[in-house]
Structure formats: structure tokens, C-alpha cells
Amino acid sequence: MKKYISIFCGVFSILLAVFFMANTVQTQQQEKLAQLQILNRIALDLPHINLANAFLSHSGSEDDIKHYIAQLNQQLKAINLLEVIAIDGISIKAVDARMATTQLVTPSRNITVVFSQAHHYSAAFFIVVILMDVLASVFIVSLIRMRDIKISTLSAVSEDSPEQAENIVSIVRIDLNNKTLGLNTNQELAIVLANKPLCFYLALIEFCVEHPDVTLNQNKDVPDELIELANKYFYRLTQLGHTIRKRPNFTNSLEKTLSEIRAALDEVLIEHSQLKEIYYPPKAHGEGSRSRLHSYGLSNIKADDIEVIGK
Structure with a gap:
């Protein structure tokens, strides 16, 4: 019994790991493509973004930048792309290390753009996966027990049949x-x-x-x-x-x-x-x-x- 459970859990874990890896690689590729599209959009909008410019001694406007980020995210949300968190150090949310950061290279300078957190699995997702693993294990154990009971019953009947046949008297x-x-x-x-x-x-x-x-x-x-x-x-x-x-x-x-x-x-x-x-x-x-x-x-x-x- 333990052998079958171990085999099942091992196979299930391998399949789960393969799924996570494949899904993560695919999601990362999609995120990279989405980042390039967003950077291209920001590059086209640079003349209209009130960014600070040390070369021109322009301090820029933080409120204008936040307003632009909000409008951009509203448009991105409609096409299920990433969310922009910060442009050139001006952010609409707290920035943490898990967020994707990239550089928009322009002729005059580089502009830092921070995107929403890269693809990750929530704790609830892992809880669901664990519960599925447990339920599947219980199901497999039940099937094995039912099979063993059936085999035992058939074996008992097979063993008893010759004895029963011998005990039946012909009349x-x-x-x-x-x-x-x-x-x-x-x-x-x-x-x-x-x-x-x-x-x-x-x-x-x-x-x-x-x-x-x-x-x-x-x-x-x-x-x-x-x-x-x-x-x-x-x-x-x-x-x-x-x-x-x-x-x-x-x-x-x-x-x-x-x-x-x-x-x-x-x-x-x-x-x-x-x-x-x-x-x-x-x-x-x-x-x-x-x-x-x-x-x-x-x-x-x-x-x-x-x-x-x-x-």
C-alpha cells in the first residue's frame, strides 16, 4: 500500500513540477513581450510626459506623471497587459524587489520603468494544489483497498469452492x-x-x-x-x-x-x-x-x- 502511495505522490509531484516550469516559462515570455510593447508606448508618449530633465533644468511634475501612469494602466487593463508601477522614480504604489524593473533607453538618458509583480503563485493556489494531491491520494488508496478486498474475496471463494463442492452430496x-x-x-x-x-x-x-x-x-x-x-x-x-x-x-x-x-x-x-x-x-x-x-x-x-x- 505504501509503495503505491509513494509512486503516485512521486509521479504527481513530477507532473506538477513540469506544469509549473512550463507555465512559468510561457508567462515570462508573455511578460517580456508585454514590457516591450509598454516601453514602446511610453517612448512614443515621452514628449507629453512631464518628466524631470536635469539637462534642461526642468523639475517635472510628479502629479502629471502619476496621472499619466493611471491613464496608461487603465488602457493596459483592457488588453490584459502588465501594470506600470513607476516611471523615472515616480510611483503610484510601493515598489518592492519582486517587481520587474527595466530601462527605457532614449538619446538623452535612460528612464527606469517598474512593472507590476512578475508572475507568481499565491498561497491559496498552493493550498488548492496540496488539497488536490491529498484527495487524489485518498482516492487512489480507496481504489487499491477495493481491489485488494475484491481479490481477497475471489481468492476466498476460489479456495472454498473445492471444499464446498466436496461437501455437496449427490441425491x-x-x-x-x-x-x-x-x-x-x-x-x-x-x-x-x-x-x-x-x-x-x-x-x-x-x-x-x-x-x-x-x-x-x-x-x-x-x-x-x-x-x-x-x-x-x-x-x-x-x-x-x-x-x-x-x-x-x-x-x-x-x-x-x-x-x-x-x-x-x-x-x-x-x-x-x-x-x-x-x-x-x-x-x-x-x-x-x-x-x-x-x-x-x-x-x-x-x-x-x-x-x-x-x-
């Missing part, structure tokens, strides 16, 4: 508005599922959450409670405006319904095979007694393992 998301299956960690993933398998799968999830130890065998009738839940979700689809001709019979073609559910889950969980033991209705393996003991229930699923939109 299955079912959207009744468009009848799709997906994951909460992938908004673009959406696998469309038909009405019957969609409603049956939702009912199966809800039923197994309430009855985690239940055994659902394909050789036995589907529990009435599960059928009621499936009908409830079917009715919800109609409320959402989906065109449905006939309510499906959830007790028929159970194996086909489960196969359609598994096919959709295969696409959803293609990169998350470890989640299948939670969401995948188990398949029967073998024949005879082992098949009769098989359950398609979701024994590992919990309420917070599923996100249902439009429920």
Missing part, C-alpha cells in the same frame, strides 16, 4: 413439472420417465422410507398403501396439467415398470454407481426359492435422499 432429483429424473448436482441432467413408472417409483420411495424393513416380493400382491401412494402422485400429475388419458393399473406388469425405473436410473447414476444401492430397486437373481425371497424394496433409502420438485 436423486425428481421433477413432476416435466416428469424427469436427475441429480441435484447436475442441473442439465434430466431423464424423462413415463407416468406409470414415475408415479410407482415415487410411491415406492415414500413407502420404503416409512417401512424400511418391509419385504416386497414380485410374486406377491403390491401393498394397498403403495398403490394409494402411486395413485396420489398420478393425481398430482393431472393437477400439474399433464395430458393423461387413463389412470394406469399399478398392479399389472410390475417387472416392466421396475425395468423402466432401473433403465432411467442407469442413465442418471452412470457416474455414481455407488448410489445404486440406495435408489436402485434390486433385481432377482436365480430361480426357485431364492427368487421367492427376493425383495424389490429400497431398504437403504431415507427421506433426505430424495428431492421432489412439484410435489
Whole structure:
């Protein structure tokens, strides 16, 4: 921070010094030109100026000279030239060392002419410059702090993002508005599922959450409670405006319904095979007694393992 302020103040000081030097040189040149013009005017008016002349034993008139200087300054003021302070020692104001003094050379003698104070900067000007420098420094410091805060914030977000990503658990998301299956960690993933398998799968999830130890065998009738839940979700689809001709019979073609559910889950969980033991209705393996003991229930699923939109 201090480094940036030092650089800014240094650059500002250099630019300010260059400005002062350039402005002073230009002003001095303008003053020199104005002095020459005024001296030329005074030279032309010499016959009419009542100056003292020792050679002619003429004492001159101080009042006449002051009157002439006043008239001359009035004319010079209209064209923004310098102000004449004194001619040949007769002055209208106090003369100090800062005023410009020059000689008007005539054939008989040299006449001293004093002009108004050469170009200078007032104390108020320097105060304004200092205030501008301070305000500019404060502004630069504010910008640097804002930049540092923004960088720190972005860095913190960048550092936290991997940790946050690791902490987000993937769960299955079912959207009744468009009848799709997906994951909460992938908004673009959406696998469309038909009405019957969609409603049956939702009912199966809800039923197994309430009855985690239940055994659902394909050789036995589907529990009435599960059928009621499936009908409830079917009715919800109609409320959402989906065109449905006939309510499906959830007790028929159970194996086909489960196969359609598994096919959709295969696409959803293609990169998350470890989640299948939670969401995948188990398949029967073998024949005879082992098949009769098989359950398609979701024994590992919990309420917070599923996100249902439009429920």
C-alpha cells in the first residue's frame, strides 16, 4: 500500500513540477513581450510626459506623471497587459524587489520603468494544489483497498469452492413439472420417465422410507398403501396439467415398470454407481426359492435422499 502511495505522490509531484516550469516559462515570455510593447508606448508618449530633465533644468511634475501612469494602466487593463508601477522614480504604489524593473533607453538618458509583480503563485493556489494531491491520494488508496478486498474475496471463494463442492452430496432429483429424473448436482441432467413408472417409483420411495424393513416380493400382491401412494402422485400429475388419458393399473406388469425405473436410473447414476444401492430397486437373481425371497424394496433409502420438485 505504501509503495503505491509513494509512486503516485512521486509521479504527481513530477507532473506538477513540469506544469509549473512550463507555465512559468510561457508567462515570462508573455511578460517580456508585454514590457516591450509598454516601453514602446511610453517612448512614443515621452514628449507629453512631464518628466524631470536635469539637462534642461526642468523639475517635472510628479502629479502629471502619476496621472499619466493611471491613464496608461487603465488602457493596459483592457488588453490584459502588465501594470506600470513607476516611471523615472515616480510611483503610484510601493515598489518592492519582486517587481520587474527595466530601462527605457532614449538619446538623452535612460528612464527606469517598474512593472507590476512578475508572475507568481499565491498561497491559496498552493493550498488548492496540496488539497488536490491529498484527495487524489485518498482516492487512489480507496481504489487499491477495493481491489485488494475484491481479490481477497475471489481468492476466498476460489479456495472454498473445492471444499464446498466436496461437501455437496449427490441425491436423486425428481421433477413432476416435466416428469424427469436427475441429480441435484447436475442441473442439465434430466431423464424423462413415463407416468406409470414415475408415479410407482415415487410411491415406492415414500413407502420404503416409512417401512424400511418391509419385504416386497414380485410374486406377491403390491401393498394397498403403495398403490394409494402411486395413485396420489398420478393425481398430482393431472393437477400439474399433464395430458393423461387413463389412470394406469399399478398392479399389472410390475417387472416392466421396475425395468423402466432401473433403465432411467442407469442413465442418471452412470457416474455414481455407488448410489445404486440406495435408489436402485434390486433385481432377482436365480430361480426357485431364492427368487421367492427376493425383495424389490429400497431398504437403504431415507427421506433426505430424495428431492421432489412439484410435489
